Amino acid sequence: MKRQVQARASAYSKNAHIIEHTPIYDIEAFEKRLKQRKTQQFFKSLLSNSFILSTFVLTFSLLFIWE
Secondary structure (H helix, E strand, O other): OOOOEEEEOOOOOOOOOOOOEEEEOOHHHHHHHHHHHHHHHHHHHHHHHHHHHHHHHHHHHHHOOOO
């Protein structure tokens, strides 16, 4: 017998077509996809933060290079 996990969607969600308690039949695939999303989100934030940091470093190095 397969385990079922209930995924909840907020009642105030923009996605009104999602049923509130959608059963997940393949828990391994769900966890694999969840891990992929977390990894993608980590690298996306890492890229964004490194861009911001490099912008600050470049800006302040150019501002104070003549002193």
